[in-house]
Amino acid sequence: MRALAALLLMLPAAQVGAVEIRSLALRVQTNENGSGRATAVVQIEGAEAGSVVVPTGFPAASNFRLTQAPAGTTLAAQPHNGQTLVRIALPEGASARTSIGFELDVTGVFQRPTPKSGEPEASRPNGRLIFRHALLNTEPATIGTYRFEMLLPDGTRAHAIREALPKLRQAEAGPRAQLDGIDGQPGVWLQVDRLVQGETAVVQVELVPRSRSLAWLLIGVALSLLYLVKFRDLIARAG
Amino acid sequence: MSEPRPVHRERDERMTQDAATLAPNDRLQALLDMEKMTLSSQGRAAQSPSERWMRYLGFPGGITAFLLLYYLPAGAGLSGAAQAGMACFALALVWWVTEPFPTYVTSLALMFMLLVTRVSGAKAIMDVLGMEVIWLNLLAFILGAMLVKTRLARRLSLWLVLRFGHSAGLALLAFLLLQMALAPLIPATAARCVMTLPLMLVVAAIYGSTEDAPNAFGKNLMLLNLLGVSVLSSMTMTGSSANLIAVGLIQSMGGHRVYYMDWVRLGAPVAIVTAFLMWFLGQRFLFRIPEAERVPRLAGGLAMVREKYDEMGPLSRAEKKALAIFGLVLFLWMTDIFHLRWFGVEITAPFAALLGAVIVLFPRWGVLQWAEAEIPWHLLIFSAGAYAGGLALDDTGAAEWAVRKLFGSVALDGLPFGVVFTIVVAVMMYSHLLTTSKTVRTIILIPIIITLARTLGWDPLSLALPAALCIDWVVGLPISGKPNVILYATNQYSVGENFRYGIVTCTIGLVILVVSAATWFHWLGITPSFWAVAR
Numbered sequence: 194m195r196a197l198a199a200l201l202l203m204l205p206a207a208q209v210g211a212v213e214i215r216s217l218a219l220r221v222q223t224n225e226n227g228s229g230r231a232t233a234v235v236q237i238e239g240a241e242a243g244s245v246v247v248p249t250g251f252p253a254a255s256n257f258r259l260t261q262a263p264a265g266t267t268l269a270a271q272p273h274n275g276q277t278l279v280r281i282a283l284p285e286g287a288s289a290r291t292s293i294g295f296e297l298d299v300t301g302v303f304q305r306p307t308p309k310s311g312e313p314e315a316s317r318p319n320g321r322l323i324f325r326h327a328l329l330n331t332e333p334a335t336i337g338t339y340r341f342e343m344l345l346p347d348g349t350r351a352h353a354i355r356e357a358l359p360k361l362r363q364a365e366a367g368p369r370a371q372l373d374g375i376d377g378q379p380g381v382w383l384q385v386d387r388l389v390q391g392e393t394a395v396v397q398v399e400l401v402p403r404s405r406s407l408a409w410l411l412i413g414v415a416l417s418l419l420y421l422v423k424f425r426d427l428i429a430r431a432g
Numbered sequence: 433m434s435e436p437r438p439v440h441r442e443r444d445e446r447m448t449q450d451a452a453t454l455a456p457n458d459r460l461q462a463l464l465d466m467e468k469m470t471l472s473s474q475g476r477a478a479q480s481p482s483e484r485w486m487r488y489l490g491f492p493g494g495i496t497a498f499l500l501l502y503y504l505p506a507g508a509g510l511s512g513a514a515q516a517g518m519a520c521f522a523l524a525l526v527w528w529v530t531e532p533f534p535t536y537v538t539s540l541a542l543m544f545m546l547l548v549t550r551v552s553g554a555k556a557i558m559d560v561l562g563m564e565v566i567w568l569n570l571l572a573f574i575l576g577a578m579l580v581k582t583r584l585a586r587r588l589s590l591w592l593v594l595r596f597g598h599s600a601g602l603a604l605l606a607f608l609l610l611q612m613a614l615a616p617l618i619p620a621t622a623a624r625c626v627m628t629l630p631l632m633l634v635v636a637a638i639y640g641s642t643e644d645a646p647n648a649f650g651k652n653l654m655l656l657n658l659l660g661v662s663v664l665s666s667m668t669m670t671g672s673s674a675n676l677i678a679v680g681l682i683q684s685m686g687g688h689r690v691y692y693m694d695w696v697r698l699g700a701p702v703a704i705v706t707a708f709l710m711w712f713l714g715q716r717f718l719f720r721i722p723e724a725e726r727v728p729r730l731a732g733g734l735a736m737v738r739e740k741y742d743e744m745g746p747l748s749r750a751e752k753k754a755l756a757i758f759g760l761v762l763f764l765w766m767t768d769i770f771h772l773r774w775f776g777v778e779i780t781a782p783f784a785a786l787l788g789a790v791i792v793l794f795p796r797w798g799v800l801q802w803a804e805a806e807i808p809w810h811l812l813i814f815s816a817g818a819y820a821g822g823l824a825l826d827d828t829g830a831a832e833w834a835v836r837k838l839f840g841s842v843a844l845d846g847l848p849f850g851v852v853f854t855i856v857v858a859v860m861m862y863s864h865l866l867t868t869s870k871t872v873r874t875i876i877l878i879p880i881i882i883t884l885a886r887t888l889g890w891d892p893l894s895l896a897l898p899a900a901l902c903i904d905w906v907v908g909l910p911i912s913g914k915p916n917v918i919l920y921a922t923n924q925y926s927v928g929e930n931f932r933y934g935i936v937t938c939t940i941g942l943v944i945l946v947v948s949a950a951t952w953f954h955w956l957g958i959t960p961s962f963w964a965v966a967r
Contacts, residue, residue, distance in 0.1 A: 416495060
């Protein structure tokens with residue numbers, strides 16, 4: 194049934210022949226409980242009247258709200274294959290080059306790392322979160338530039354970017370994904386040029402609590418003092 | 433600098449006694465008896481009071497450096513892993529320089545720290561021992577042992593000393609010219625280093641510099657060869673694969689095709705002038721060679737060397753075998769660009785050396801038993817740890833972050849071209865201290881420099897090509913490149929001495945590049961007027 198709905202959802206998009214998503218920019222402000230508010234800006238070219246389907250990469254999304262669009266534009270969302278697709282229906286008379294902005298609530302963006310089989314639960318440090326965003330371009334329209342930004346929840350920091358796909362092509366320079374300050378807030382971005390149908394843009398980030406444990410400080414000071422006492426003969430010989 | 437350290441005085445006294453007690457022939461024999469030379473795993477004893485204090489404070493100093501970096505508030509864009517990686521690397525660097533314990537123990541400690549601070553995974557750390565550089569290091573010892581055991585290294589060294597060794601300066605010059613000749617022929621820097629290493633060791637011994645008691649000549653010889661292997665690679669665009677990557681980036685991103693001779697006209701004069709300046713400055717100022725050490729340290733002088741050389745007679749069967757094996761390896765190193773066409777596969781430098789090792793160790797046909805090779809595993813462990821640390825800086829993005837911060841912290845808008853040029857080239861030149869990979873440095877920096885040039889209104893070629901000339905100048909630390917690791921393993925110089933020599937080399941290179949930008953490069957049409965301001 195869901196597959197049929199998805200098919201119906203995508204059907205109008207297929208009717209729009211020369212539609213092109215010039216750019217898709219997604220930004221999500223996350224909370225530690227795994228919820229977040231995302232904003233999206235889509236630059237569409239060649240759509241005129243008709244529909245275009247935009248993949249979002251979020252498995253669960255709700256509370257959609259248009260923020261920028263020609264009057265009469267409507268949104269419809271449908272989960273499909275692990276991500277939410279948004280169908281944007283443009284009214285008659287919409288210009289060929291249109292910019293659409295919308296917001297949505299997302300949930301369940303974080304996963305707690307799970308131990309491998311046989312690995313004790315206690316071997317995993319507490320407080321670690323895994324954020325993974327994977328946007329599969331299901332549509333025939335190539336996404337000219339896809340940029341994804343994630344603002345970290347308060348009290349966390351990124352330990353490492355564990356995955357960033359697709360791999361850089363030969364002519365591309367610079368990182369695919371990078372930690373950065375976004376509007377004065379720590380975050381991570383992913384950027385892909387020319388995301389064709391069937392290609393997936395992925396970024397996976399490991400988050401840890403912002404404050405570091407004091408264990409290293411205690412160990413370091415204790416070892417230093419011990420060394421200075423036990424090895425003082427090194428300088429005693431110097432006279 | 434000019435004052436010999438107590439170790440030198442002690443050694444000089446010991447050598448004088450040796451010379452007095454040994455007959456001249458025995459003395460030379462002792463120096464040339466490379467078979468008795470092993471690379472000791474014993475830590476070097478602290479010599480002067482200041483060195484003892486350095487060792488004493490080095491341990492807590494390293495920990496302090498770690499804690500400072502680890503607990504500092506993270507800068508935007510710096511991941512937790514990158515920050516912890518920088519902290520671990522700083523700890524190891526302080527310990528490598530101050531040597532509270534042997535360098536290989538520091539390497540082991542660093543590998544452990546990388547794991548427990550979750551900078552790298554266990555597999556990534558362990559895999560370093562299987563890296564190309566480690567294999568090349570190991571095979572270098574086997575090939576080196578072959579040259580030593582068959583006495584071919586002794587013959588070549590005696591010849592070299594007879595020909596050029598009337599003074600230390602000439603002997604050093606001979607090695608510089610040798611490296612200059614090899615650089616355009618063999619692109620693999622480690623291969624060049626490996627093939628000349630046995631000669632360096634014997635000539636160092638003839639001038640009284642051994643692993644146990646290195647002297648100023650030994651330091652000059654090893655570090656000048658390091659410079660020769662690394663810096664002279666920048667004479668041609670085929671000098672290293674990173675050079676070719678830079679040329680590709682300049683073409684694809686900067687829109688300029690760089691021809692072979694374009695590179696040579698810019699790179700060769702800078703590299704050659706720097707090499708000759710360092711040849712002079714090294715022996716006169718940095719590690720001043722006392723007058724007594726400027727001649728072969730042999731009772732009987734060069735006449736004795738001549739006598740020993742004549743005594744060797746014609747090439748022995750073992751020497752001929754060694755020559756043939758080495759010739760084969762050399763041939764494979766020099767013809768790597770044809771391998772695909774000839775064999776359907778590229779035989780890389782380590783695998784060419786591996787083939788040589790197979791023949792060397794082959795029963796009956798070979799020239800060496802496994803035990804005779806005396807692989808110094810402690811040095812391989814040191815290299816593995818150093819590379820694990822360096823790779824962690826690359827993989828976590830710490831090196832890239834530091835470079836971006838360096839450029840980002842300076843407002844270059846509206847500055848004259850010469851000032852921008854100086855900053856860009858300086859960052860490129862000294863950034864090798866942050867990373868162990870020339871390729872990574874090239875991939876990170878050259879696109880940034882091309883973009884920066886465009887943003888500031890300059891032709892990308894004017895900044896990117898001179899910056900690319902600095903790619904091979906990786907002479908600052910024992911972990912800055914493969915030849916660095918191999919030469920540091922000779923124990924002829926310390927980390928601090930390597931750093932000092934490297935920084936002086938890079939600074940001279942920087943000054944020459946800046947002067948060239950105002951003159952030579954400008955006349956060739958590469959750079960605009962030095963004081964020009966972009967529109």
